[in-house]
Amino acid sequence: MSENSIEKLPTYLEIPAIKKDSMAGNGPFKASAEVQSELGFPGEKVENWQQLAIDKMAETKSKYRSVQVFLDACVKCGACTDKCHYYLGTADPKNMPVARQDLFRSVYRRHFTFAGKYFPKLVGAKELDEAMLDDWYNYFHQCSQCRRCAVFCPYGIDTAEISMAAREVMNVIGVGQKYPNQILGKINKIGNNLGMPEPALRDTLEDLEEEIKEETGVTVKLPLDIKDSEVLMVTPSADFFAEPHIDGLIGYAKVFHQSGVSWTLSSYASEAANFGMFIGNYDVMKQGAIRIRKAALDLNVKRVIVGECGHAWRVAYSFWNTLTGLGSGGNDEYSLKLQQQLDSNYPQPQHIIEFTYDLIQQDKLLFDKSKNDHRVVTFHDSCNVARGSNMGDIENGQFILPREVIKAACNNFADMPKGTIKASTFCCGGGGGLLTDDLIELRIKGAKPRMHALKQTEERNGVNTLAAICAICKSQFSKVLPNYEFDPYMIVSVHQLVSDAIILSDDSENSNNQAL
Amino acid sequence: MSLTSIFFTFFFYISVLIFITGVSYKIVQYWQTPAPLKIPIAPAPLNRSGVLLRIAREVFLFQSLFKASKWTWIFGWSFHLALVLLFFRHLVYFWPGEIPTILLKTEPLKYAAYPLIFGLLGLLGRRLFVDRVRYISAPSDYLMLLLLIVIGGSGMLMTFAQNHPNMLLVKNFAEGLITFNWSELPSELLFLAHIFLVFLLIAIFPISKLLHAPGIFFSPTLNQVDNARKKRHISRWARNKESHKKIDLEQNLDEDK
Numbered sequence: 085m086s087e088n089s090i091e092k093l094p095t096y097l098e099i100p101a102i103k104k105d106s107m108a109g110n111g112p113f114k115a116s117a118e119v120q121s122e123l124g125f126p127g128e129k130v131e132n133w134q135q136l137a138i139d140k141m142a143e144t145k146s147k148y149r150s151v152q153v154f155l156d157a158c159v160k161c162g163a164c165t166d167k168c169h170y171y172l173g174t175a176d177p178k179n180m181p182v183a184r185q186d187l188f189r190s191v192y193r194r195h196f197t198f199a200g201k202y203f204p205k206l207v208g209a210k211e212l213d214e215a216m217l218d219d220w221y222n223y224f225h226q227c228s229q230c231r232r233c234a235v236f237c238p239y240g241i242d243t244a245e246i247s248m249a250a251r252e253v254m255n256v257i258g259v260g261q262k263y264p265n266q267i268l269g270k271i272n273k274i275g276n277n278l279g280m281p282e283p284a285l286r287d288t289l290e291d292l293e294e295e296i297k298e299e300t301g302v303t304v305k306l307p308l309d310i311k312d313s314e315v316l317m318v319t320p321s322a323d324f325f326a327e328p329h330i331d332g333l334i335g336y337a338k339v340f341h342q343s344g345v346s347w348t349l350s351s352y353a354s355e356a357a358n359f360g361m362f363i364g365n366y367d368v369m370k371q372g373a374i375r376i377r378k379a380a381l382d383l384n385v386k387r388v389i390v391g392e393c394g395h396a397w398r399v400a401y402s403f404w405n406t407l408t409g410l411g412s413g414g415n416d417e418y419s420l421k422l423q424q425q426l427d428s429n430y431p432q433p434q435h436i437i438e439f440t441y442d443l444i445q446q447d448k449l450l451f452d453k454s455k456n457d458h459r460v461v462t463f464h465d466s467c468n469v470a471r472g473s474n475m476g477d478i479e480n481g482q483f484i485l486p487r488e489v490i491k492a493a494c495n496n497f498a499d500m501p502k503g504t505i506k507a508s509t510f511c512c513g514g515g516g517g518l519l520t521d522d523l524i525e526l527r528i529k530g531a532k533p534r535m536h537a538l539k540q541t542e543e544r545n546g547v548n549t550l551a552a553i554c555a556i557c558k559s560q561f562s563k564v565l566p567n568y569e570f571d572p573y574m575i576v577s578v579h580q581l582v583s584d585a586i587i588l589s590d591d592s593e594n595s596n597n598q599a600l
Numbered sequence: 601m602s603l604t605s606i607f608f609t610f611f612f613y614i615s616v617l618i619f620i621t622g623v624s625y626k627i628v629q630y631w632q633t634p635a636p637l638k639i640p641i642a643p644a645p646l647n648r649s650g651v652l653l654r655i656a657r658e659v660f661l662f663q664s665l666f667k668a669s670k671w672t673w674i675f676g677w678s679f680h681l682a683l684v685l686l687f688f689r690h691l692v693y694f695w696p697g698e699i700p701t702i703l704l705k706t707e708p709l710k711y712a713a714y715p716l717i718f719g720l721l722g723l724l725g726r727r728l729f730v731d732r733v734r735y736i737s738a739p740s741d742y743l744m745l746l747l748l749i750v751i752g753g754s755g756m757l758m759t760f761a762q763n764h765p766n767m768l769l770v771k772n773f774a775e776g777l778i779t780f781n782w783s784e785l786p787s788e789l790l791f792l793a794h795i796f797l798v799f800l801l802i803a804i805f806p807i808s809k810l811l812h813a814p815g816i817f818f819s820p821t822l823n824q825v826d827n828a829r830k831k832r833h834i835s836r837w838a839r840n841k842e843s844h845k846k847i848d849l850e851q852n853l854d855e856d857k
Contacts, residue, residue, distance in 0.1 A: 157811060161733075
């Protein structure tokens with residue numbers, strides 16, 4: 085399928101009959117030796133790669149209970165087989181979650197189980213040969229680690245865990261994916277995925293301040309590296325340059341402006357995204373998180389707030405406390421230092437949606453909702469937020485809070501069909517390190533279930549705006565919406581909706597506001 | 601004792617030994633393998649009691665499977681429920697000494713054999729006729745179902761087709777296994793086939809996908825409390841790394857100021 089051909093949408097989403105090898109291929113571009121070595125991985129496939137891979141599998145399953153249990157527990161019941169958007173979009177059977185896991189599991193069985201060692205054919209155990217490695221590389225890069233399969237698995241088997249483990253094993257033998265690994269190199273050197281240095285970032289933020297001033301007549305600041313601010317704001321770097329992301333950033337700035345809470349961005353940690361998760365590497369993920377902690381300590385802030393980014397929020401909410409002690413409840417030296425500094429009246433870290441929601445609850449934000457009356461909005465639950473995090477510390481808060489924020493700023497809101505939202509949300513098709521042009525065919529096909537749900541809501545409710553809180557979702561939708569006869573500009577940040585409707589008070593009023 | 605009786609007596613103990621050592625080994629392995637990151641899957645409970653309820657709903661009601669596929673749920677759930685009922689039905693044979701009244705009233709449970717076979721045939725049908733499930737099935741997946749079908753079928757033939765071996769002999773044999781007071785077992789082929797396959801099932805438990813039974817309790821996506829922000833969760837190996845390099849923290853504070 086070419087990039088421009090348009091998918092036809094049936095009235096209901098059909099579960100396709102399997103079409104073997106329909107997505108066979110070489111997978112995405114491989115990382116160069118230089119990129120690999122920056123992350124401490126071998127530059128090219130090592131000579132004794134098979135043995136090394138098996139050893140790494142042994143290590144991984146001994147360090148991750150998820151991997152060990154998930155490899156054993158699957159009964160091949162088939163519950164997950166029609167749950168992956170990539171299977172629904174491509175019909176390649178190796179995109180069924182269980183079949184994807186089986187690429188890894190069959191090797192596990194061959195090398196680590198009694199039945200697989202002595203009766204390999206009987207239990208489908210296989211050797212890790214060239215062909216298997218090619219399948220690993222191809223199909224573990226057709227998984228966006230969205231975890232929809234895990235919601236439906238009777239044992240909670242999470243294919244993302246297996247795909248992370250497989251990518252880690254591949255990296256260790258020198259077979260890495262270019263897109264995430266190159267980006268990880270940039271963040272480690274410069275502080276963000278774009279490789280955007282401090283002066284460029286400062287320029288961008290100043291331009292934005294001017295833009296807001298021109299548009300609204302109000303001076304709204306986007307502060308950078310201001311020590312002793314109340315809040316350190318960490319946001320995906322796409323918010324600094326990409327459309328529609330940037331309008332979301334303007335939205336955060338306006339919310340902070342209204343709240344009267346002092347805030348700052350950091351040039352050292354100018355990236356919330358953490359692709360270390362995608363490649364399943366604890367240490368790389370930790371490096372990214374440590375940068376943010378360092379910025380929090382250096383800038384002496386009281387709170388850390390994360391911008392609209394799906395996997396970043398999962399990493400922040402679920403992993404930061406583990407990786408860096410940024411959170412509460414740690415009694416080790418490692419955590420204590422941070423806990424002394426951070427304000428324990430707030431959860432650490434917080435999501436910008438939580439921050440805005442709290443202000444709305446306290447009637448501290450005023451909206452002219454009619455500004456959004458040309459819109460009928462629906463909300464795309466980004467997979468990592470929906471299935472790997474929480475907001476507001478209430479059950480299902482991650483579904484409730486963003487919708488409440490949208491409803492506070494818009495009069496017209498309609499959800500997509502049940503079964504395609506909230507815990508069962510369909511991935512945008514570009515998450516998990518797949519947001520690269522060399523995977524465009526996969527991305528278009530993988531978006532099909534989400535596009536289908538959107539089409540239904542368009543027909544029923546006249547929805548013309550798709551709001552999301554994930555940088556990857558926004559980029560992916562901008563790219564693939566036209567392939568499904570949608571307007572690529574219908575995708576917006578939730579904080580763009582906030583930005584368009586929020587009533588700004590002028591500077592003098594603002595200074596009277598009490599800090600939260 | 602006849603050779604057959606000796607063989608089956610040995611086979612029983614060997615199976616049980618393999619079962620106990622194998623399953624204990626796996627449980628210890630799961631227990632000792634750390635879960636370094638919080639990965640509960642939505643809808644994730646925010647406290648311990650929520651987690652217990654969630655596990656209970658999964659174990660007793662197969663909640664996620666219900667969401668996933670109604671057919672698989674009907675077949676899978678009726679099979680498992682029937683299996684539990686039939687287990688209780690069989691306790692009476694093994695109970696040493698005076699039998700509690702409740703076990704004497706379990707006769708109607710024999711009808712659980714019908715949903716058992718219904719469920720198993722349904723699962724087999726899905727495996728054969730749904731292309732996606734056929735694709736993911738290995739020979740062992742079919743064999744496991746066949747094994748259970750033959751166990752259930754042979755049991756039904758004995759129970760409902762008047763082929764039942766002498767109850768007292770069965771009872772003496774089964775009770776003898778528990779009390780180490782071994783005795784002859786009935787020689788009907790149907791019966792021998794039935795218990796042979798059951799012992800086999802027990803023996804292959806720890807080396808097969810039957811490990812889903814202990815596995816479900818250790819699944820981090822299901823058994824973790826969603827409270828990562830409030831309580832630091834850290835694995836042994838990650839903690840060790842930290843104490844090795846306190847520099848992590850110092851680096852933070854000193855470098856590039």
